[in-house]
Amino acid sequence: MKEIKHFINGAFVGSASGRTFEDVNPADGQLIGHVHEAGRAEVDAAVKAARAALKGPWGKMNVAERAEILHRVADGITARFDEFLQAECLDTGKPKSLASHIDIPRGAANFKVFADLLKNVANEAFEMATPDGAGALNYAVRRPKGVIGVISPWNLPLLLMTWKVGPALACGNTVVVKPSEETPLTATLLGEVMQAAGVPAGVYNVVHGFGGDSAGAFLTEHPDVDAYTFTGETGTGEVIMRAAAKGVRQVSLELGGKNAGIVFADCDLDKAIEGTLRSAFANCGQVCLGTERVFVERPIFDAFVARLKAGAESLVIGPPDDASSNFGPLVSLKHREKVLSYYQQAVDDGATVVTGGGVPDMPAHLAGGAWVQPTIWTGLADDSPVVTEEIFGPCCHIRPFDTEEEAIELANSLPYGLASAIWTENGSRAHRVAGQIEAGIVWVNSWFLRDLRTAFGGSKQSGIGREGGVHSLEFYTELKNVCVKL
Numbered sequence: 001m002k003e004i005k006h007f008i009n010g011a012f013v014g015s016a017s018g019r020t021f022e023d024v025n026p027a028d029g030q031l032i033g034h035v036h037e038a039g040r041a042e043v044d045a046a047v048k049a050a051r052a053a054l055k056g057p058w059g060k061m062n063v064a065e066r067a068e069i070l071h072r073v074a075d076g077i078t079a080r081f082d083e084f085l086q087a088e089c090l091d092t093g094k095p096k097s098l099a100s101h102i103d104i105p106r107g108a109a110n111f112k113v114f115a116d117l118l119k120n121v122a123n124e125a126f127e128m129a130t131p132d133g134a135g136a137l138n139y140a141v142r143r144p145k146g147v148i149g150v151i152s153p154w155n156l157p158l159l160l161m162t163w164k165v166g167p168a169l170a171c172g173n174t175v176v177v178k179p180s181e182e183t184p185l186t187a188t189l190l191g192e193v194m195q196a197a198g199v200p201a202g203v204y205n206v207v208h209g210f211g212g213d214s215a216g217a218f219l220t221e222h223p224d225v226d227a228y229t230f231t232g233e234t235g236t237g238e239v240i241m242r243a244a245a246k247g248v249r250q251v252s253l254e255l256g257g258k259n260a261g262i263v264f265a266d267c268d269l270d271k272a273i274e275g276t277l278r279s280a281f282a283n284c285g286q287v288c289l290g291t292e293r294v295f296v297e298r299p300i301f302d303a304f305v306a307r308l309k310a311g312a313e314s315l316v317i318g319p320p321d322d323a324s325s326n327f328g329p330l331v332s333l334k335h336r337e338k339v340l341s342y343y344q345q346a347v348d349d350g351a352t353v354v355t356g357g358g359v360p361d362m363p364a365h366l367a368g369g370a371w372v373q374p375t376i377w378t379g380l381a382d383d384s385p386v387v388t389e390e391i392f393g394p395c396c397h398i399r400p401f402d403t404e405e406e407a408i409e410l411a412n413s414l415p416y417g418l419a420s421a422i423w424t425e426n427g428s429r430a431h432r433v434a435g436q437i438e439a440g441i442v443w444v445n446s447w448f449l450r451d452l453r454t455a456f457g458g459s460k461q462s463g464i465g466r467e468g469g470v471h472s473l474e475f476y477t478e479l480k481n482v483c484v485k486l
Protein backbone atom coordinates (compact mmCIF):
# COMPACT_ATOMS: atom_id res chain seq x y z
CA MET A 1 0.00 0.00 0.00
CA LYS A 2 1.25 3.45 -0.95
CA GLU A 3 2.68 5.62 1.84
CA ILE A 4 2.47 9.37 1.37
CA LYS A 5 5.18 11.21 3.29
CA HIS A 6 6.10 14.80 4.05
CA PHE A 7 8.74 16.51 1.92
CA ILE A 8 11.06 18.35 4.28
CA ASN A 9 14.50 19.78 3.53
CA GLY A 10 14.73 17.90 0.24
CA ALA A 11 13.79 14.46 1.59
CA PHE A 12 10.63 12.40 1.97
CA VAL A 13 10.13 11.70 5.66
CA GLY A 14 7.47 10.02 7.77
CA SER A 15 6.01 11.31 11.02
CA ALA A 16 7.90 10.56 14.21
CA SER A 17 4.58 9.69 15.85
CA GLY A 18 3.84 7.10 13.17
CA ARG A 19 0.37 8.60 12.82
CA THR A 20 -1.27 8.25 9.44
CA PHE A 21 -4.68 8.84 7.88
CA GLU A 22 -6.36 7.36 4.85
CA ASP A 23 -6.41 8.85 1.37
CA VAL A 24 -9.55 7.60 -0.35
CA ASN A 25 -10.57 7.66 -4.01
CA PRO A 26 -13.97 9.39 -4.15
CA ALA A 27 -14.96 7.65 -7.38
CA ASP A 28 -15.11 4.19 -5.82
CA GLY A 29 -14.36 4.56 -2.12
CA GLN A 30 -11.15 2.52 -2.45
CA LEU A 31 -8.11 3.26 -0.33
CA ILE A 32 -5.31 5.01 -2.26
CA GLY A 33 -2.74 5.05 0.51
CA HIS A 34 -1.80 6.05 4.03
CA VAL A 35 -0.77 9.66 4.56
CA HIS A 36 1.62 10.64 7.35
CA GLU A 37 0.08 13.22 9.66
CA ALA A 38 2.50 15.93 10.70
CA GLY A 39 2.81 16.82 14.35
CA ARG A 40 4.41 19.98 15.69
CA ALA A 41 7.84 18.34 15.24
CA GLU A 42 7.46 17.87 11.46
CA VAL A 43 5.98 21.35 10.97
CA ASP A 44 8.82 22.80 12.99
CA ALA A 45 11.42 20.89 10.95
CA ALA A 46 9.83 22.15 7.72
CA VAL A 47 9.79 25.77 8.91
CA LYS A 48 13.41 25.48 10.10
CA ALA A 49 14.45 24.05 6.74
CA ALA A 50 12.63 26.85 4.92
CA ARG A 51 14.28 29.48 7.14
CA ALA A 52 17.73 28.00 6.62
CA ALA A 53 17.24 27.77 2.84
CA LEU A 54 16.75 31.54 2.65
CA LYS A 55 20.39 31.86 3.66
CA GLY A 56 21.62 29.09 1.34
CA PRO A 57 22.16 29.03 -2.43
CA TRP A 58 18.51 30.00 -3.07
CA GLY A 59 18.93 33.29 -1.25
CA LYS A 60 22.06 34.10 -3.24
CA MET A 61 20.60 33.45 -6.68
CA ASN A 62 19.67 36.30 -8.96
CA VAL A 63 16.25 36.53 -10.57
CA ALA A 64 17.40 35.04 -13.87
CA GLU A 65 18.88 31.99 -12.14
CA ARG A 66 15.71 31.42 -10.12
CA ALA A 67 13.59 31.89 -13.22
CA GLU A 68 15.58 29.27 -15.08
CA ILE A 69 15.04 26.75 -12.29
CA LEU A 70 11.32 27.50 -12.15
CA HIS A 71 11.07 26.93 -15.89
CA ARG A 72 12.64 23.54 -15.27
CA VAL A 73 9.97 22.87 -12.60
CA ALA A 74 7.26 23.71 -15.14
CA ASP A 75 8.93 21.49 -17.74
CA GLY A 76 9.22 18.74 -15.11
CA ILE A 77 5.45 18.85 -14.51
CA THR A 78 4.84 18.67 -18.24
CA ALA A 79 7.32 15.80 -18.66
CA ARG A 80 5.47 13.84 -15.96
CA PHE A 81 2.05 15.02 -17.11
CA ASP A 82 0.45 11.55 -16.99
CA GLU A 83 1.64 10.90 -13.43
CA PHE A 84 0.28 14.25 -12.24
CA LEU A 85 -2.98 13.59 -14.08
CA GLN A 86 -3.32 10.14 -12.57
CA ALA A 87 -2.54 11.44 -9.05
CA GLU A 88 -4.96 14.38 -9.26
CA CYS A 89 -7.77 12.25 -10.62
CA LEU A 90 -7.24 9.52 -8.01
CA ASP A 91 -7.49 12.07 -5.20
CA THR A 92 -10.45 14.05 -6.58
CA GLY A 93 -12.26 11.65 -8.91
CA LYS A 94 -12.49 14.42 -11.49
CA PRO A 95 -12.65 13.50 -15.18
CA LYS A 96 -9.26 13.21 -16.87
CA SER A 97 -10.73 15.23 -19.73
CA LEU A 98 -11.06 18.16 -17.29
CA ALA A 99 -7.81 17.81 -15.35
CA SER A 100 -5.78 17.41 -18.54
CA HIS A 101 -7.12 20.74 -19.83
CA ILE A 102 -7.17 22.77 -16.63
CA ASP A 103 -5.45 21.44 -13.52
CA ILE A 104 -2.17 20.07 -14.83
CA PRO A 105 -1.38 22.64 -17.56
CA ARG A 106 -2.08 25.46 -15.08
CA GLY A 107 0.22 23.73 -12.59
CA ALA A 108 3.05 24.23 -15.08
CA ALA A 109 1.94 27.68 -16.26
CA ASN A 110 1.89 29.04 -12.69
CA PHE A 111 5.68 28.63 -12.55
CA LYS A 112 6.45 29.97 -16.02
CA VAL A 113 4.27 33.07 -15.86
CA PHE A 114 5.64 34.32 -12.55
CA ALA A 115 9.26 33.45 -13.37
CA ASP A 116 8.94 35.58 -16.51
CA LEU A 117 7.09 38.37 -14.76
CA LEU A 118 9.84 38.76 -12.20
CA LYS A 119 12.45 39.11 -14.92
CA ASN A 120 10.61 42.06 -16.43
CA VAL A 121 9.09 43.98 -13.60
CA ALA A 122 10.27 47.53 -12.83
CA ASN A 123 10.38 49.30 -9.47
CA GLU A 124 9.56 52.93 -8.72
CA ALA A 125 12.07 55.80 -8.39
CA PHE A 126 11.49 59.42 -7.32
CA GLU A 127 13.91 62.34 -7.54
CA MET A 128 13.25 64.90 -4.83
CA ALA A 129 14.31 68.44 -4.07
CA THR A 130 16.16 69.26 -0.82
CA PRO A 131 16.72 72.67 0.86
CA ASP A 132 20.42 72.66 0.00
CA GLY A 133 19.59 72.29 -3.66
CA ALA A 134 21.51 69.05 -4.09
CA GLY A 135 18.43 66.83 -4.08
CA ALA A 136 17.92 63.22 -3.21
CA LEU A 137 17.06 60.08 -5.08
CA ASN A 138 14.54 57.52 -3.85
CA TYR A 139 14.45 54.09 -5.39
CA ALA A 140 12.66 50.94 -4.41
CA VAL A 141 14.04 47.43 -4.21
CA ARG A 142 12.09 44.27 -3.58
CA ARG A 143 13.17 41.59 -1.16
CA PRO A 144 11.55 38.22 -0.48
CA LYS A 145 9.14 38.23 2.43
CA GLY A 146 10.80 35.12 3.89
CA VAL A 147 9.10 31.85 4.83
CA ILE A 148 5.58 31.62 3.38
CA GLY A 149 2.95 29.23 4.76
CA VAL A 150 0.76 27.96 1.92
CA ILE A 151 -2.55 26.33 2.89
CA SER A 152 -4.58 25.00 0.01
CA PRO A 153 -7.93 23.27 -0.63
CA TRP A 154 -8.96 20.09 -2.42
CA ASN A 155 -11.02 21.29 -5.37
CA LEU A 156 -8.17 22.21 -7.76
CA PRO A 157 -5.26 20.92 -5.69
CA LEU A 158 -2.23 21.37 -7.96
CA LEU A 159 -3.61 24.48 -9.68
CA LEU A 160 -4.40 26.39 -6.49
CA MET A 161 -1.26 25.34 -4.63
CA THR A 162 1.11 26.27 -7.47
CA TRP A 163 -0.82 29.53 -8.01
CA LYS A 164 0.79 30.51 -4.70
CA VAL A 165 4.05 28.53 -4.75
CA GLY A 166 4.98 29.76 -8.27
CA PRO A 167 5.05 33.48 -7.43
CA ALA A 168 6.33 32.87 -3.88
CA LEU A 169 9.42 31.08 -5.22
CA ALA A 170 9.85 33.45 -8.16
CA CYS A 171 10.11 36.26 -5.60
CA GLY A 172 12.84 34.36 -3.73
CA ASN A 173 10.85 33.11 -0.75
CA THR A 174 10.79 29.60 0.63
CA VAL A 175 7.54 27.77 1.35
CA VAL A 176 5.93 25.27 3.68
CA VAL A 177 2.83 23.86 1.98
CA LYS A 178 -0.04 22.20 3.83
CA PRO A 179 -2.20 20.66 1.10
CA SER A 180 -5.74 19.57 1.86
CA GLU A 181 -5.96 16.27 3.71
CA GLU A 182 -8.31 15.10 0.93
CA THR A 183 -5.75 15.59 -1.83
CA PRO A 184 -2.15 15.00 -0.75
CA LEU A 185 -0.76 13.38 -3.91
CA THR A 186 0.21 16.10 -6.38
CA ALA A 187 1.90 18.36 -3.80
CA THR A 188 4.01 15.34 -2.82
CA LEU A 189 4.85 14.44 -6.41
CA LEU A 190 5.90 18.04 -6.97
CA GLY A 191 8.65 17.48 -4.38
CA GLU A 192 10.30 15.02 -6.78
CA VAL A 193 10.03 17.52 -9.62
CA MET A 194 11.51 20.30 -7.49
CA GLN A 195 14.46 18.13 -6.60
CA ALA A 196 15.10 17.10 -10.21
CA ALA A 197 14.84 20.73 -11.35
CA GLY A 198 17.59 21.80 -8.95
CA VAL A 199 15.48 23.63 -6.38
CA PRO A 200 17.74 23.58 -3.30
CA ALA A 201 16.71 21.56 -0.26
CA GLY A 202 14.40 23.43 2.12
CA VAL A 203 12.96 25.80 -0.48
CA TYR A 204 9.81 23.72 -1.09
CA ASN A 205 8.47 21.76 1.88
CA VAL A 206 5.23 19.84 2.25
CA VAL A 207 3.60 18.77 5.51
CA HIS A 208 0.47 16.65 5.52
CA GLY A 209 -2.40 16.64 7.95
CA PHE A 210 -5.73 18.16 8.87
CA GLY A 211 -6.65 21.75 9.74
CA GLY A 212 -7.58 22.40 13.35
CA ASP A 213 -5.38 20.76 16.01
CA SER A 214 -3.20 19.29 13.26
CA ALA A 215 -0.68 20.37 10.62
CA GLY A 216 -2.77 23.37 9.46
CA ALA A 217 -3.03 24.89 12.92
CA PHE A 218 0.59 24.01 13.79
CA LEU A 219 1.72 25.86 10.67
CA THR A 220 -0.46 28.93 11.19
CA GLU A 221 0.55 29.13 14.86
CA HIS A 222 4.26 28.74 14.11
CA PRO A 223 6.04 31.95 15.10
CA ASP A 224 8.78 31.68 12.46
CA VAL A 225 6.54 31.91 9.38
CA ASP A 226 6.49 35.40 7.84
CA ALA A 227 3.21 35.36 5.91
CA TYR A 228 0.34 33.05 4.99
CA THR A 229 -1.49 32.56 1.76
CA PHE A 230 -4.69 30.57 2.05
CA THR A 231 -7.46 29.38 -0.22
CA GLY A 232 -10.49 27.77 1.34
CA GLU A 233 -13.63 28.43 3.31
CA THR A 234 -14.41 31.83 4.77
CA GLY A 235 -14.66 30.40 8.31
CA THR A 236 -11.21 28.83 8.03
CA GLY A 237 -9.89 32.13 6.72
CA GLU A 238 -11.06 33.83 9.89
CA VAL A 239 -9.25 31.26 12.05
CA ILE A 240 -6.04 31.66 10.05
CA MET A 241 -6.27 35.44 10.19
CA ARG A 242 -6.53 35.29 13.96
CA ALA A 243 -3.49 33.01 14.21
CA ALA A 244 -1.52 35.25 11.86
CA ALA A 245 -2.33 38.32 13.97
CA LYS A 246 0.10 37.00 16.57
CA GLY A 247 3.39 38.43 15.42
CA VAL A 248 1.61 40.68 12.90
CA ARG A 249 2.02 38.36 9.92
CA GLN A 250 0.42 39.27 6.61
CA VAL A 251 -2.32 37.14 5.07
CA SER A 252 -3.67 36.68 1.58
CA LEU A 253 -7.08 35.02 1.75
CA GLU A 254 -9.01 33.59 -1.21
CA LEU A 255 -12.28 32.45 0.33
CA GLY A 256 -15.75 31.22 -0.42
CA GLY A 257 -18.42 32.65 -2.69
CA LYS A 258 -22.06 32.40 -3.68
CA ASN A 259 -21.63 33.83 -7.11
CA ALA A 260 -24.29 35.22 -9.38
CA GLY A 261 -24.81 34.53 -13.04
CA ILE A 262 -26.93 37.28 -14.64
CA VAL A 263 -28.57 36.43 -17.94
CA PHE A 264 -30.23 39.25 -19.87
CA ALA A 265 -32.89 38.63 -22.51
CA ASP A 266 -30.59 40.15 -25.12
CA CYS A 267 -27.86 37.51 -24.55
CA ASP A 268 -26.66 34.97 -27.05
CA LEU A 269 -28.62 32.13 -25.48
CA ASP A 270 -26.36 29.38 -26.82
CA LYS A 271 -23.32 31.00 -25.21
CA ALA A 272 -25.18 31.73 -21.96
CA ILE A 273 -26.35 28.13 -21.65
CA GLU A 274 -22.93 26.69 -22.45
CA GLY A 275 -21.23 29.06 -19.98
CA THR A 276 -23.76 28.55 -17.20
CA LEU A 277 -23.58 24.78 -17.61
CA ARG A 278 -19.86 24.99 -16.98
CA SER A 279 -20.14 27.54 -14.17
CA ALA A 280 -22.68 25.43 -12.29
CA PHE A 281 -21.47 21.90 -12.99
CA ALA A 282 -17.77 21.85 -13.96
CA ASN A 283 -15.63 19.96 -11.45
CA CYS A 284 -18.93 18.69 -9.98
CA GLY A 285 -19.70 22.28 -8.94
CA GLN A 286 -16.64 22.45 -6.72
CA VAL A 287 -15.20 25.68 -8.09
CA CYS A 288 -15.16 28.76 -5.89
CA LEU A 289 -16.03 30.86 -8.94
CA GLY A 290 -19.08 28.77 -9.82
CA THR A 291 -22.53 30.32 -10.13
CA GLU A 292 -24.94 28.73 -7.66
CA ARG A 293 -27.36 31.67 -8.13
CA VAL A 294 -28.57 32.33 -11.65
CA PHE A 295 -30.77 35.33 -12.38
CA VAL A 296 -32.55 35.31 -15.73
CA GLU A 297 -34.55 38.15 -17.29
CA ARG A 298 -38.21 37.13 -17.31
CA PRO A 299 -38.91 37.01 -21.11
CA ILE A 300 -36.36 34.19 -21.56
CA PHE A 301 -36.76 32.55 -18.13
CA ASP A 302 -38.74 29.49 -19.25
CA ALA A 303 -36.58 28.89 -22.32
CA PHE A 304 -33.40 29.24 -20.25
CA VAL A 305 -34.60 26.81 -17.55
CA ALA A 306 -35.65 24.25 -20.17
CA ARG A 307 -32.33 24.44 -21.99
CA LEU A 308 -30.19 24.34 -18.84
CA LYS A 309 -32.18 21.31 -17.68
CA ALA A 310 -31.52 19.58 -21.01
CA GLY A 311 -27.83 20.47 -20.69
CA ALA A 312 -27.58 19.16 -17.14
CA GLU A 313 -29.30 15.94 -18.13
CA SER A 314 -26.87 15.43 -21.00
CA LEU A 315 -23.82 15.51 -18.71
CA VAL A 316 -22.06 12.16 -18.71
CA ILE A 317 -21.51 10.93 -15.16
CA GLY A 318 -18.54 8.63 -14.80
CA PRO A 319 -15.08 7.88 -13.41
CA PRO A 320 -11.91 9.76 -14.42
CA ASP A 321 -10.70 7.16 -16.94
CA ASP A 322 -13.93 7.10 -18.89
CA ALA A 323 -13.08 9.33 -21.87
CA SER A 324 -16.72 10.20 -22.47
CA SER A 325 -17.34 11.31 -18.87
CA ASN A 326 -17.49 15.03 -18.09
CA PHE A 327 -18.99 14.84 -14.61
CA GLY A 328 -17.21 13.15 -11.70
CA PRO A 329 -18.04 12.57 -8.06
CA LEU A 330 -17.76 15.04 -5.19
CA VAL A 331 -14.47 14.97 -3.32
CA SER A 332 -15.68 12.77 -0.44
CA LEU A 333 -18.68 11.07 1.11
CA LYS A 334 -18.47 13.65 3.89
CA HIS A 335 -18.83 16.50 1.42
CA ARG A 336 -21.69 14.63 -0.25
CA GLU A 337 -23.54 14.57 3.06
CA LYS A 338 -23.29 18.37 3.18
CA VAL A 339 -24.43 18.79 -0.43
CA LEU A 340 -27.32 16.35 0.02
CA SER A 341 -28.43 18.21 3.13
CA TYR A 342 -28.95 21.28 0.92
CA TYR A 343 -30.76 19.13 -1.66
CA GLN A 344 -33.15 18.16 1.15
CA GLN A 345 -33.38 21.74 2.44
CA ALA A 346 -34.42 22.91 -1.04
CA VAL A 347 -37.32 20.46 -1.02
CA ASP A 348 -38.25 21.44 2.54
CA ASP A 349 -38.24 25.10 1.49
CA GLY A 350 -40.66 24.39 -1.35
CA ALA A 351 -38.34 24.45 -4.36
CA THR A 352 -39.36 23.12 -7.73
CA VAL A 353 -36.73 20.50 -8.53
CA VAL A 354 -36.19 21.04 -12.24
CA THR A 355 -33.72 18.18 -12.47
CA GLY A 356 -31.62 15.97 -10.20
CA GLY A 357 -31.90 16.33 -6.46
CA GLY A 358 -30.43 13.00 -5.45
CA VAL A 359 -27.82 10.32 -6.00
CA PRO A 360 -27.45 8.73 -9.44
CA ASP A 361 -27.55 4.96 -9.97
CA MET A 362 -24.00 3.85 -10.50
CA PRO A 363 -22.59 0.43 -11.43
CA ALA A 364 -21.65 -1.80 -8.49
CA HIS A 365 -17.90 -1.11 -8.65
CA LEU A 366 -18.55 2.65 -8.26
CA ALA A 367 -21.32 2.38 -5.68
CA GLY A 368 -18.97 3.41 -2.85
CA GLY A 369 -18.19 6.72 -4.60
CA ALA A 370 -19.39 10.22 -3.68
CA TRP A 371 -21.76 10.62 -6.64
CA VAL A 372 -24.55 13.18 -6.78
CA GLN A 373 -26.84 14.35 -9.53
CA PRO A 374 -26.46 17.74 -11.18
CA THR A 375 -29.38 19.68 -9.77
CA ILE A 376 -31.41 22.74 -10.73
CA TRP A 377 -34.08 24.42 -8.64
CA THR A 378 -36.50 27.26 -9.16
CA GLY A 379 -39.05 28.86 -6.87
CA LEU A 380 -37.07 29.37 -3.67
CA ALA A 381 -37.44 32.49 -1.52
CA ASP A 382 -34.45 34.84 -1.53
CA ASP A 383 -33.67 34.03 2.10
CA SER A 384 -33.57 30.23 1.79
CA PRO A 385 -30.16 28.94 2.96
CA VAL A 386 -29.97 27.15 -0.40
CA VAL A 387 -29.66 30.54 -2.12
CA THR A 388 -27.67 32.37 0.56
CA GLU A 389 -25.04 29.79 1.62
CA GLU A 390 -22.20 28.30 -0.38
CA ILE A 391 -23.04 24.66 -1.14
CA PHE A 392 -19.98 23.87 -3.28
CA GLY A 393 -21.86 21.22 -5.22
CA PRO A 394 -23.24 20.75 -8.76
CA CYS A 395 -26.36 22.80 -8.35
CA CYS A 396 -27.93 26.16 -9.00
CA HIS A 397 -31.11 28.03 -8.27
CA ILE A 398 -32.61 30.01 -11.14
CA ARG A 399 -34.73 33.07 -10.37
CA PRO A 400 -36.40 35.53 -12.75
CA PHE A 401 -35.82 39.29 -12.68
CA ASP A 402 -37.48 42.21 -14.45
CA THR A 403 -35.02 45.12 -14.44
CA GLU A 404 -31.28 45.68 -14.58
CA GLU A 405 -31.41 47.39 -11.17
CA GLU A 406 -33.14 44.41 -9.63
CA ALA A 407 -30.56 42.01 -11.05
CA ILE A 408 -27.70 44.08 -9.63
CA GLU A 409 -29.39 44.32 -6.24
CA LEU A 410 -29.96 40.57 -6.11
CA ALA A 411 -26.39 39.82 -7.15
CA ASN A 412 -25.03 42.15 -4.44
CA SER A 413 -27.37 41.02 -1.68
CA LEU A 414 -25.02 38.55 0.05
CA PRO A 415 -21.93 39.07 2.20
CA TYR A 416 -19.80 37.25 -0.42
CA GLY A 417 -18.19 38.97 -3.39
CA LEU A 418 -15.91 36.67 -5.35
CA ALA A 419 -17.03 36.41 -8.97
CA SER A 420 -19.91 37.03 -11.32
CA ALA A 421 -20.82 36.20 -14.92
CA ILE A 422 -22.98 38.54 -17.04
CA TRP A 423 -24.56 37.41 -20.28
CA THR A 424 -25.69 40.15 -22.70
CA GLU A 425 -24.98 41.27 -26.27
CA ASN A 426 -25.50 44.92 -25.27
CA GLY A 427 -22.01 46.32 -24.75
CA SER A 428 -23.09 49.38 -22.76
CA ARG A 429 -25.15 47.29 -20.41
CA ALA A 430 -22.28 44.85 -19.93
CA HIS A 431 -19.92 47.61 -18.78
CA ARG A 432 -22.60 49.36 -16.74
CA VAL A 433 -23.58 46.25 -14.83
CA ALA A 434 -19.99 44.98 -14.45
CA GLY A 435 -19.07 48.27 -12.81
CA GLN A 436 -21.77 47.88 -10.17
CA ILE A 437 -21.31 44.25 -9.18
CA GLU A 438 -19.67 43.90 -5.78
CA ALA A 439 -17.13 41.22 -6.65
CA GLY A 440 -13.41 40.91 -7.30
CA ILE A 441 -13.92 39.29 -10.70
CA VAL A 442 -16.62 39.87 -13.31
CA TRP A 443 -16.81 37.90 -16.53
CA VAL A 444 -18.85 39.14 -19.47
CA ASN A 445 -20.03 36.46 -21.89
CA SER A 446 -17.53 33.99 -20.44
CA TRP A 447 -16.62 32.22 -17.24
CA PHE A 448 -13.27 31.11 -15.70
CA LEU A 449 -11.34 32.70 -18.55
CA ARG A 450 -8.01 33.40 -16.87
CA ASP A 451 -5.14 35.71 -17.75
CA LEU A 452 -2.61 35.15 -14.98
CA ARG A 453 -1.42 38.77 -15.14
CA THR A 454 -4.77 40.02 -13.85
CA ALA A 455 -5.86 40.66 -10.26
CA PHE A 456 -7.61 37.66 -8.72
CA GLY A 457 -9.42 37.66 -5.38
CA GLY A 458 -12.62 38.39 -3.57
CA SER A 459 -14.31 41.38 -2.00
CA LYS A 460 -16.47 41.38 1.16
CA GLN A 461 -16.23 37.98 2.91
CA SER A 462 -14.72 36.32 -0.15
CA GLY A 463 -11.21 37.36 0.71
CA ILE A 464 -8.50 39.83 1.47
CA GLY A 465 -5.95 40.96 -1.06
CA ARG A 466 -5.35 40.12 -4.68
CA GLU A 467 -2.94 37.68 -6.27
CA GLY A 468 -1.99 37.44 -9.94
CA GLY A 469 0.55 39.41 -11.97
CA VAL A 470 2.12 42.29 -10.06
CA HIS A 471 -0.41 41.79 -7.26
CA SER A 472 1.31 38.51 -6.34
CA LEU A 473 4.55 40.43 -6.33
CA GLU A 474 3.08 42.90 -3.86
CA PHE A 475 2.20 40.12 -1.46
CA TYR A 476 5.29 37.94 -1.80
CA THR A 477 7.87 40.73 -1.48
CA GLU A 478 8.76 43.54 0.87
CA LEU A 479 9.12 46.81 -0.97
CA LYS A 480 11.99 48.79 0.49
CA ASN A 481 12.63 52.44 -0.27
CA VAL A 482 16.25 53.59 -0.36
CA CYS A 483 16.62 57.36 -0.05
CA VAL A 484 20.03 58.70 -1.15
CA LYS A 485 20.96 62.30 -0.40
CA LEU A 486 22.99 63.59 -3.31
Ligand SMILES: NC(=O)c1ccc[n+]([C@@H]2O[C@H](COP(=O)([O-])OP(=O)(O)OC[C@H]3O[C@@H](n4cnc5c(N)ncnc54)[C@H](O)[C@@H]3O)[C@@H](O)[C@H]2O)c1
Binding pocket: 151, 152, 153, 154, 155, 160, 178, 179, 180, 181, 209, 210, 211, 212, 213, 215, 216, 217, 220, 231, 232, 233, 234, 236, 237, 239, 240, 253, 254, 255, 256, 257, 287, 288, 390, 392, 418, 458, 462, 463
Ligand atom coordinates in the same frame (compact mmCIF):
# COMPACT_ATOMS: atom_id res chain seq x y z
N1 LIG B 1 -11.53 32.28 -3.46
C1 LIG B 1 -10.87 31.33 -4.05
O1 LIG B 1 -10.00 31.56 -4.85
C2 LIG B 1 -11.17 29.88 -3.73
C3 LIG B 1 -10.65 28.90 -4.55
C4 LIG B 1 -10.94 27.56 -4.27
C5 LIG B 1 -11.72 27.22 -3.17
N2 LIG B 1 -12.22 28.20 -2.39
C6 LIG B 1 -13.06 27.86 -1.24
O2 LIG B 1 -12.55 26.72 -0.56
C7 LIG B 1 -13.58 25.98 0.03
C8 LIG B 1 -13.43 24.51 -0.30
O3 LIG B 1 -12.18 24.06 0.10
P1 LIG B 1 -11.94 23.30 1.48
O4 LIG B 1 -13.18 22.61 1.92
O5 LIG B 1 -10.67 22.52 1.32
O6 LIG B 1 -11.68 24.52 2.48
P2 LIG B 1 -11.21 24.43 3.99
O7 LIG B 1 -11.20 25.82 4.49
O8 LIG B 1 -11.98 23.42 4.74
O9 LIG B 1 -9.74 23.86 3.92
C9 LIG B 1 -8.72 24.49 3.18
C10 LIG B 1 -7.39 24.16 3.79
O10 LIG B 1 -7.31 24.72 5.10
C11 LIG B 1 -6.92 23.74 6.04
N3 LIG B 1 -7.50 24.08 7.33
C12 LIG B 1 -8.76 23.81 7.78
N4 LIG B 1 -8.91 24.28 9.05
C13 LIG B 1 -7.74 24.88 9.38
C14 LIG B 1 -7.27 25.55 10.56
N5 LIG B 1 -8.04 25.69 11.63
N6 LIG B 1 -6.01 26.03 10.56
C15 LIG B 1 -5.23 25.91 9.48
N7 LIG B 1 -5.59 25.26 8.34
C16 LIG B 1 -6.84 24.76 8.30
C17 LIG B 1 -7.44 22.44 5.45
O11 LIG B 1 -6.77 21.35 6.00
C18 LIG B 1 -7.13 22.66 3.98
O12 LIG B 1 -5.78 22.41 3.69
C19 LIG B 1 -14.85 26.60 -0.49
O13 LIG B 1 -15.37 27.47 0.48
C20 LIG B 1 -14.39 27.41 -1.69
O14 LIG B 1 -15.20 28.48 -2.05
C21 LIG B 1 -11.95 29.52 -2.64
Ligand SMILES: O=C/C=C/C=C(\O)C(=O)O
Binding pocket: 155, 156, 160, 163, 286, 287, 288, 289, 450, 456
Ligand atom coordinates in the same frame (compact mmCIF):
# COMPACT_ATOMS: atom_id res chain seq x y z
O1 LIG C 1 -12.01 27.14 -7.14
C1 LIG C 1 -11.51 28.23 -7.35
C2 LIG C 1 -10.76 28.53 -8.49
C3 LIG C 1 -9.77 29.42 -8.39
C4 LIG C 1 -8.97 29.70 -9.51
C5 LIG C 1 -7.80 30.35 -9.41
O2 LIG C 1 -7.27 30.72 -8.28
C6 LIG C 1 -7.03 30.65 -10.59
O3 LIG C 1 -7.47 30.40 -11.70
O4 LIG C 1 -5.92 31.16 -10.41
